[in-house]
Each structure stands twice: as C-alpha cells, then as structure tokens.
Amino acid sequence: MDSAIPEWVIRLCEAGGRAPSADNSQPWRFVWDGEHLRLTVDDVRAQGLGKDHPALFLALGAVIENIVQAAQAAGLPPESVRISDGRGAQREFLRVGVSPDHLPGPRLPALLDRHTNRGDFSKAPLPASVRARLAAMREPPARALILEDRAVIGRLAQLIERASEARFRNQELHRWFAESLRYGHEADKGDGLAVDTLHLPPGGALLLRWTADWKHMAALNRLGAYKLFGWLEAAKVRRCGAILAILGSTRSQASMIAAGRLMERMWLQLNADGVAVHPFFVLTDQVIRLRRGRLPPSLREQAARVARETAALLGLKDEEVLIFLRAGMAGNSPKRSRRLPLSDVLAVVDHA
Ligand SMILES: Cc1cc2nc3c(=O)[nH]c(=O)nc-3n(C[C@H](O)[C@H](O)[C@H](O)COP(=O)(O)O)c2cc1C
Numbered sequence: 001m002d003s004a005i006p007e008w009v010i011r012l013c014e015a016g017g018r019a020p021s022a023d024n025s026q027p028w029r030f031v032w033d034g035e036h037l038r039l040t041v042d043d044v045r046a047q048g049l050g051k052d053h054p055a056l057f058l059a060l061g062a063v064i065e066n067i068v069q070a071a072q073a074a075g076l077p078p079e080s081v082r083i084s085d086g087r088g089a090q091r092e093f094l095r096v097g098v099s100p101d102h103l104p105g106p107r108l109p110a111l112l113d114r115h116t117n118r119g120d121f122s123k124a125p126l127p128a129s130v131r132a133r134l135a136a137m138r139e140p141p142a143r144a145l146i147l148e149d150r151a152v153i154g155r156l157a158q159l160i161e162r163a164s165e166a167r168f169r170n171q172e173l174h175r176w177f178a179e180s181l182r183y184g185h186e187a188d189k190g191d192g193l194a195v196d197t198l199h200l201p202p203g204g205a206l207l208l209r210w211t212a213d214w215k216h217m218a219a220l221n222r223l224g225a226y227k228l229f230g231w232l233e234a235a236k237v238r239r240c241g242a243i244l245a246i247l248g249s250t251r252s253q254a255s256m257i258a259a260g261r262l263m264e265r266m267w268l269q270l271n272a273d274g275v276a277v278h279p280f281f282v283l284t285d286q287v288i289r290l291r292r293g294r295l296p297p298s299l300r301e302q303a304a305r306v307a308r309e310t311a312a313l314l315g316l317k318d319e320e321v322l323i324f325l326r327a328g329m330a331g332n333s334p335k336r337s338r339r340l341p342l343s344d345v346l347a348v349v350d351h352a
Contacts, residue, residue, distance in 0.1 A: 005348065007104040008074055009037050012096060013346050015070035015111045017339050019062035019264060022055040022281060023048075023180035023193050024337050026345065028063050033351045039063060039094040041086070042345070045191075048176050054256050054288060054322055055281060060086070061260015062267075064094050066111050069268075071096060074105035085254065093257070110272045114264075115336050117276035118236070119199040121328030123150075126241045130273045134244070134266055142248040142259035142322070144266060145314060148241070155313055156324070157237035162306050163283040165230035166299045169221060171214050173285075178212035190340040197335045237280060240326035247319040250288060259322040267325065276330035281323050283310060 013030045016039065021027060027046035031038040041056065049056045064083060071081050076098050086093040125148060126134075134146055147153060167173050180192045183205065187194035195205050211217040217225070237243070244266060248259035267277050283306060289295045290303040310321060339345075 005032055005346075006100045006102065008076070008098070008102050009346075010342065011074060011104045011107065012037055012067050012070050013342055015108065016063040016067045017342070017345055018112055018114065019059060019066050020114070020116065020267070020279070021059035021062075023177070024191055024339075025049065025059075025180065026191055026340055027056050027059055028345065030346045031349055032346060033349050034100070035351050036095050036097040038090070038092050038096075039067065040091045041093075048180070052253075054250050054284060057253055057256035058260035058263060058323060060093050061257040061262075062264035064257065065261040065264040065268075067094060067096065070108055070111060073108045074102075076102065076105075110268050114268050114271045114277075115334060116197065116278055117330050117332070117334040118197065118278050119276070119330055119332035119334055121240045121276055121278075121326065121330045123239060124241050124329050126275060126327060127273070130270065130275055131242075133269055133273070137262060137265055137269075139258045139262035139265070141252070141255045142246065142262045143319075144247065144262055145245040147243045147245060147314075152313065153240065153243055154238060156243060156310075157234040159306050159310050159313070160237050160280055160283050160324070161230040161234035162302055163230075163286040164233040165226045166286055166295075166302055167282050168217065168226035168229045170289075170296065170299060171218075172294070173289075174214055174217055178214075181208065181212065183209065187338055190338040190344070194335065194337055197337050199332075199334070233280070233282070236278065237324075237326055239328070240278075241275070241328035242326075244325040244327060245314060245321045246323050246325070247316065248322045249318065250284075250291075250320055250322070256322060263323060263325065270325075270327050274329075275327050276334075278326045279323055280326065283324070284320070284322055287320070 009032050025045050025048055027042055027049060029040050029042040031040060046056055068081060080096055080098045082095045084092050182192040182194045211220060246259045246263045248255035270277050286303045287307045290300055295303055
C-alpha cells in the first residue's frame with residue numbers, strides 16, 4: 001500500500017472495515033484521492049446481495065457509524081466528516097477531509113473488538129444499566145425495540161424458524177450461503193464466513209460441506225433436513241437475554257442506513273459491556289425476496305404469513321424489522337472473523 005497515504009486515512013479504513021456485513025461480504029470500498037477519503041460500494045462484493053438490498057445499506061450504515069466514532073476519537077473536526085445519500089454517479093455515502101498531516105489520535109478498541117458470537121448464551125436478563133444505555137440510543141427514522149418477554153421471544157423464534165426452513169429450501173439462497181463458506185485456511189483470504197466462527201456441533205462442518213451441493217441438500221430435504229436446520233436456528237434465538245429488533249423501512253435508503261448505524265452503535269455498546277451479540281437476518285431477507293418476486297411459488301405463502309405475524313406480534317404498521325440481534329451473556333470466547341487486506345478495500349486515485 002502507498003506509503004504516502006496518511007495514517008489517519010488508514011486508521012479510518014481499518015475502523016470502517018471492521019463493520020459487520022452479511023456473510024462477511026464486505027461490500028464497501030474506500031477511495032483516497034489525496035484530499036478526501038470517500039466511502040462507496042464495491043460492485044463486485046455487493047453483487048451477491050444486490051445493489052439495493054437492505055443488507056447492503058445496513059452494512060454501509062455500520063461502516064458510517066464506525067468511521068464517525070473513529071473520527072471523533074481521532075479528534076477530527078466534526079465538519080470534516082460529511083455524510084451523503086450515495087445517489088450520485090460515484091455512490092458516495094461519506095467523505096472525510098482534513099489536512100493530510102493530521103495526527104491519527106488513539107484507536108478505539110471497542111470498534112476493533114466488536115464481533116458476532118454464534119455460541120450459547122444464557123437466558124439471564126440484560127443488566128439494567130446495559131438496557132438503559134441501549135434504550136437511550138436514537139437514530140431516526142430508524143428505531144429499536146428491546147424485547148425481553150419470554151413469550152414474545154418464543155414466538156419470534158418460531159417465526160425465524162419458518163423463515164430459516166424456507167432458506168434451506170431455496171436453491172438461490174443455498175448457493176449464496178454455500179459460496180460464502182470458508183473451510184480451514186480458505187478463511188485466510190479475509191472474506192466470507194469462516195466455518196470455525198459458526199459454533200457447529202461435532203460433524204457439523206462435514207455435513208455443511210456435503211450439503212453445499214444442492215443435489216445433496218435437496219435429497220436431505222426430502223427427509224425433512226430443512227426442518228432440522230430451522231429448528232437449530234430457532235433454538236439459538238430462544239437462548240438469549242433479549243432480542244433487539246432494529247426497525248426501519250426497506251422503501252427508504254436513508255432509513256436503512258440509519259438502521260445500520262443504530263444496529264452498530266448498539267452492538268458496539270453491548271460488546272463493550274461484555275454482552276454477546278448474534279444477528280438474525282433470515283426473516284427480513286425472506287420478506288424482501290417475497291416482495292421483489294424472488295421466491296419460488298412454493299415458498300411465497302409461508303413468507304407472507306411470517307411477515308404478517310411478525311408485524312402483528314411487534315405492533316408494526318409502517319415499519320419493518322430490518323434485522324434482529326439476540327443479546328445475552330455468553331461463557332464462550334468466539335473465534336473472530338477476518339477482514340480483507342486494506343489493499344483490497346482501499347483504492348488510491350488521483351485527485352480530480
Ligand atoms: C445485514 C447483516 C446480516 C447478517 N445476518 C446474519 C445472520 O443471519 N446470521 C449470522 O449468524 N450472522 C449474520 N450477520 C453477521 C455477519 O455474518 C458478520 O458480521 C460477519 O461474518 C463478520 O463477522 P463479525 O461480526 O464477527 O465481525 C449479519 C450481519 C449483517 C451486517
């Protein structure tokens with residue numbers, strides 16, 4: 001990487017690049033032109049999601065949140081960070097510009113330590129102080145519900161189970177998931193879902209590899225395997241202290257980005273408070289696919305019912321759940337996922 005890139009630029013990319021993304025796809029691109037650091041979309045890495053998928057905007061929102069927090073920690077003047085709507089030809093979502101010799105300031109360990117934990121959580125409620133910090137967070141037009149009632153959590157687990165079952169019966173989704181998996185040293189490349197971050201039971205990795213072939217998955221599905229996989233997902237949902245439902249509108253890009261910022265702020269705070277976090281996106285994904293005509297006919301009715309029942313359970317009218325986070329105390333120490341090298345996510349261009 002070019003030694004002329006100021007340290008503060010590298011630090012901001014490092015902080016932004018630690019953001020979470022669906023299947024660790026890292027669909028962002030940073031561009032340094034000698035004056036400004038810009039955040040945009042990487043068309044190749046975003047391809048799997050689609051260029052206007054909510055998962056893309058949630059990830060970009062999380063990058064924005066990380067960069068804003070890192071810029072504050074680095075003492076950058078607030079006016080040096082400009083957030084935009086990504087609508088121009090350059091799809092610019094954020095621009096940071098200060099004098100190139102600005103000192104980078106301290107790193108924020110919380111940004112680098114945030115992680116997904118797919119292991120076992122206890123059902124102990126969140127400490128009141130943690131709950132209060134979450135409840136005070138605002139990022140309109142998005143907002144979050146903190147769900148702690150066991151009956152509501154149980155019902156949500158059933159709805160996520162239905163959505164998850166459908167995912168394992170959908171060849172397109174199955175292919176995307178299978179392609180994102182990284183076994184052993186394949187994870188060294190720095191993207192995708194490292195299988196050792198999945199907390200699978202013994203034999204789970206072998207089964208996953210075998211079922212990566214749709215023919216095998218379809219054969220197992222005839223014996224009801226999709227029901228088992230959905231049930232396993234729901235069992236995780238039930239084991240938590242609380243579920244956060246991040247709400248917004250999939251019809252508004254600004255709302256989805258705000259939701260990404262709120263998701264990340266809550267996640268960072270929870271991890272900093274020693275609380276484990278595990279996102280569940282499958283329900284939102286099914287509903288989006290239904291609305292966009294991308295579900296096979298056999299799965300449509302179930303997805304529509306899941307959408308209706310989720311909205312009724314949570315009392316939603318104009319809002320949708322953009323993502324669920326299960327949160328709780330966990331005794332395990334999860335394996336951290338990797339990131340692509342800076343040279344893959346940062347482009348250096350001439351100042352126009
Ligand atoms: C929009 C979005 C959707 C995600 N969906 C899921 C999910 O359904 N299940 C899951 O286990 N992790 C999910 N994740 C977590 C990512 O897989 C994770 O952030 C990524 O692999 C990087 O790992 P890290 O969070 O430990 O840094 C999601 C993350 C985002 C931002």
